[in-house]
Amino acid sequence: MSPDDRVSALAQDYLSLTPAQRKKTLILSGTNDDRLAITQKLRHALQQEGRLECDRFTLQSLRPKDLTQAQARYVSHYAIGDVIVPVRNYPRHGLERHQRYTVTAIDPTHNHLILQAPNDQTLTFNPVHCARKTSYRIQQLPIAVGDQLRWTRNDRDLGIRNGQQFTITALNDQGQAQILTADGTTRSLNLRGHQYIDYGLVSTTYSSQGKTAERVLVAADSTLTQEAFYVAISRAKRHLTIYTPNKDDLLRTAQRSRANQNVSDYLPLYQVTHHGQTPQTPTANPNRRNDGRRIGERLARQLTTAIRRDSRAEDPASRLTRITDRLTASLDPGNHTTSTIQIGRASCRERV
Numbered sequence: 001m002s003p004d005d006r007v008s009a010l011a012q013d014y015l016s017l018t019p020a021q022r023k024k025t026l027i028l029s030g031t032n033d034d035r036l037a038i039t040q041k042l043r044h045a046l047q048q049e050g051r052l053e054c055d056r057f058t059l060q061s062l063r064p065k066d067l068t069q070a071q072a073r074y075v076s077h078y079a080i081g082d083v084i085v086p087v088r089n090y091p092r093h094g095l096e097r098h099q100r101y102t103v104t105a106i107d108p109t110h111n112h113l114i115l116q117a118p119n120d121q122t123l124t125f126n127p128v129h130c131a132r133k134t135s136y137r138i139q140q141l142p143i144a145v146g147d148q149l150r151w152t153r154n155d156r157d158l159g160i161r162n163g164q165q166f167t168i169t170a171l172n173d174q175g176q177a178q179i180l181t182a183d184g185t186t187r188s189l190n191l192r193g194h195q196y197i198d199y200g201l202v203s204t205t206y207s208s209q210g211k212t213a214e215r216v217l218v219a220a221d222s223t224l225t226q227e228a229f230y231v232a233i234s235r236a237k238r239h240l241t242i243y244t245p246n247k248d249d250l251l252r253t254a255q256r257s258r259a260n261q262n263v264s265d266y267l268p269l270y271q272v273t274h275h276g277q278t279p280q281t282p283t284a285n286p287n288r289r290n291d292g293r294r295i296g297e298r299l300a301r302q303l304t305t306a307i308r309r310d311s312r313a314e315d316p317a318s319r320l321t322r323i324t325d326r327l328t329a330s331l332d333p334g335n336h337t338t339s340t341i342q343i344g345r346a347s348c349r350e351r352v
Contacts, residue, residue: 006243007034010217011041013241017215019051026213027202028232030223032063035202038219042201046146055142056171060194062100062136062152072135073128075106075113079137083194084115084125087132094123095130100194141199143191145171149179150200163207165200205232215239220250226257 010027017025027042029035046052062083071077078084082103086095094117095101101123105114115123127133143149150165170178175191191197203211205218205228216236220243224232233240244250 002245006219006245007037007041010038010219010241010243011045014042014217015045015049021215024214026208026211026216026235027219028205028208028216028235029202029219030205030221030228032204034219034221035204036199038202039199043144043147047144052146053144055144056173057143057175057177057191059141059143059175059191059197061139061141061198062194062196063139063198065135065137067135069131072133073131075108075111075127078103078106078113078127078135080104080106081138083136083138084113084127084130085134085136086130087134090130093125093129094121095125101125102194136194138194141197143168143171145169148200149197151196152198153196155196163210208232208235211235212237216241218242220244220253222249222253224250224253224256226254229254 014022014025014027027038029038043052047054065077065082067077080103084101084103086097086099086101088097089095099118101115101117103113104116104122106112107114107124111126111128113125113127115125117123145168147168148165149168150163151160152162154160154162164182166179166181168177169180169186171191177189177191178186179189180186205224209231212235214237216232216239218232218241220232232242242250
């Protein structure tokens, strides 16, 4: 199965669901590129179904550049059209906190950026002198009535939290929209200009933390780690399907950890045997953080070690299904969850 086939298979399965089932389905991907590819395919299909209207407006979405502190000091890491948002006021340089300044020109000789302020004033700015800032690139997102979108930044004044979703219920070609929030509130929203808004139909594994759904569809790739694997499979209440180009590669990447700590330093959170695992109550420790990542590290390592004992007698898909089933069952031993590892036309399904 190629990456394109993987996206197509996931989209086909999602579109085969009823509208009610889709509302209880969470779609996950490892990267933003995958997320946008799946979103594009699903939007096109939903428009053909008539559940999503034709594109009416193009949203200018602010996407973080994720620069390191060192990179953010040098103009070589910026491009014309990027947006810089100071975290605090820099009156000496004419910069105000939370205002959006657009890069219009770059002077590498003097390490200067030429910025356009919201009031159209032109500023010359050395990024070395503004350490506390966030940098964004602009992504053009076509939107239509019926689109599911999400906010990507908190706004206390508007009562908006990062990750909150809403649906476009009315939209004109000037970007004036009516939206319906998850709690049933209707409000007007002006979508012109730079927006902290993105598509909400598909989530990355990282941004899915804290979410759960009856059914979860996961587009897995080489970015998967033990921690991301645990987060992805623990989102599902009833049904889990993982789409991957290669069973063996997925098994290997699911054993890889990005954690700096040694999991043996942590108190045992689960006791795993060859036949299954028994949840244990961890000792209270107010200083313990990132429990989800630590559980993922420990479980993935212990499970893969246990499964290796008879790995020669099983094909990779069966081994991987056993991993996902055991991890999913650990969340709620009484929960009947169906796990599927799908590669091409073949899939393995077991019921816990």
